[in-house]
Amino acid sequence: MIEFKTISYEVVQVGEDFMSDDFLIKPEDVETFAFAVDDHDPWYFENPSDSPFGGNITHPVLLGNQALFMRHSKYIVPAGLHAKMQYEFVEPIRVGMRVRTRGKLIDKYEKRGRHYMVTEFATRDEETGAVLVRGQFTQMLFPKSGVHEDARKR
Amino acid sequence: MPASAKVLEAGSELPALSKTITQRQIDCYSGVRPKSIHTDVEWAKAKGFPAPLAQALMSTAYVSQMMVSWLGKGFIQGGKISASFIKPVIVGDTLTARAVIKSREELGGRPHVTVECWCENQDGVKTLVGSASGFADHLRT
Numbered sequence: 001m002i003e004f005k006t007i008s009y010e011v012v013q014v015g016e017d018f019m020s021d022d023f024l025i026k027p028e029d030v031e032t033f034a035f036a037v038d039d040h041d042p043w044y045f046e047n048p049s050d051s052p053f054g055g056n057i058t059h060p061v062l063l064g065n066q067a068l069f070m071r072h073s074k075y076i077v078p079a080g081l082h083a084k085m086q087y088e089f090v091e092p093i094r095v096g097m098r099v100r101t102r103g104k105l106i107d108k109y110e111k112r113g114r115h116y117m118v119t120e121f122a123t124r125d126e127e128t129g130a131v132l133v134r135g136q137f138t139q140m141l142f143p144k145s146g147v148h149e150d151a152r153k154r
Numbered sequence: 155m156p157a158s159a160k161v162l163e164a165g166s167e168l169p170a171l172s173k174t175i176t177q178r179q180i181d182c183y184s185g186v187r188p189k190s191i192h193t194d195v196e197w198a199k200a201k202g203f204p205a206p207l208a209q210a211l212m213s214t215a216y217v218s219q220m221m222v223s224w225l226g227k228g229f230i231q232g233g234k235i236s237a238s239f240i241k242p243v244i245v246g247d248t249l250t251a252r253a254v255i256k257s258r259e260e261l262g263g264r265p266h267v268t269v270e271c272w273c274e275n276q277d278g279v280k281t282l283v284g285s286a287s288g289f290a291d292h293l294r295t
Contacts, residue, residue, distance in 0.1 A: 036183035037215035038173050041222060052227045052292065060230055061218045064211045065184070079191050079201060081242075082210035087218075087235045142201070 007075035009115035009141055012105055018070035018119065020101040022126055023063075027095050030058050057092040063133060066101045067121040071139075083116060084138040090131045098126045106136070115141045162267055162290055168220050168253040175208045177245045184209050203242065210239035213273045213282045216251035220271070221286050228264075228289030237284035241275075248276040253286065265290040 005011055034040050039059060042048045047056050064085070071077055093099070103121035110116070122134040177193075184192040191198045191207050198206045214237050221229040243249060253271040260266065267290045273282040 032182050033215075036179045037212055037219070038179070039215060039219045041219070043222070050294075053230075057230065059215065059218065060222065060233065061211070061215050061235075064214065065209075068211065078189065079197075082239050084239070085211060085214055085235070085237045087214065087233075089230055089233045092230050 004076050007071060007077050009108060012108060012117055014105055014108055016105050018103040019073060020066045020070045022098050022100040023066060024098050025058060025095050030095060033059055033062050053092050057094055060089040062093055063099060063123050066123060070101055070103050079142045081140040083140050086135040088134050090133060093132050099123055100126050117141060162255060162258050164255050164257055166255045168224055170250050170252045171216050171220055172248060172250045173216060174248040175245060180206060180208050180245060183212055204244060206245045208243040213249060216273060217271050217286055220251055220253055221288055224295055225288040225290060226294040227292040233288035235286045237282050239282055241279055241281040243281050249273045
């Protein structure tokens with residue numbers, strides 16, 4: 001049983017591991033993502049003759065949220081702002097794959113009174129073990145209560 | 155000058171992409187839940203924002219779309235994005251993703267290109283800055 005704590009700069013530890021739930025990529029997931037980002041490239045839907053992959057693939061950034069939400073498998077994450085994202089796309093992602101993302105907190109730091117955490121990740125096809133996407137992301141943690149400073153800039 | 159299939163000189167621009175972001179799209183991207191700055195209006199306001207924020211990652215999808223449309227397989231296998239999110243994106247904003255070729259080099263015997271990319275809102279304010287790269291041996295356009 002997991003005991004969820006509210007995420008904070010103090011509670012997260014450099015070196016701690018994260019793991020997402022596994023996830024079966026379904027046609028409706030691709031459809032929903034395409035609507036969300038307004039990208040209906042035929043490579044993702046129509047098995048077009050000009051695709052070099054021998055069948056449909058998905059948006060390469062489809063699983064970005066699986067990486068970000070790894071933290072939600074250990075912590076209550078009330079809010080945060082995404083500061084940086086690095087992606088490396090290794091292999092095409094396909095409908096029907098069962099995928100999982102694993103990651104590690106590699107740094108945390110304070111800058112101008114704000115707290116940040118840096119997580120590296122790799123998303124794999126659970127059946128073959130092949131890495132599909134890897135990278136790292138930096139999240140700014142909101143203060144425990146109150147209004148975020150960046151909100152006042154809009 | 156816009157970049158076409160065979161134009162890979164530094165300084166060439168890729169075709170820009172513009173998107174006006176709706177709440178429905180944010181809901182689909184982030185998943186609707188209470189106490190979310192993306193999908194809960196009151197919560198977003200309580201956190202000081204005028205309206206729900208689009209998830210920053212949505213902007214990387216626009217950069218990805220530009221690169222896939224251009225490099226195709228050379229981005230799907232071996233592409234990279236490095237992005238910094240420097241301003242919030244609010245529901246209703248119109249974002250334009252832009253990219254300019256920064257360099258071209260050989261990598262493992264293959265042509266490889268790097269672009270400087272950014273997204274800007276309807277007021278011309280940059281919300282994302284960064285770079286993207288991939289192999290230019292399977293151009294689509």
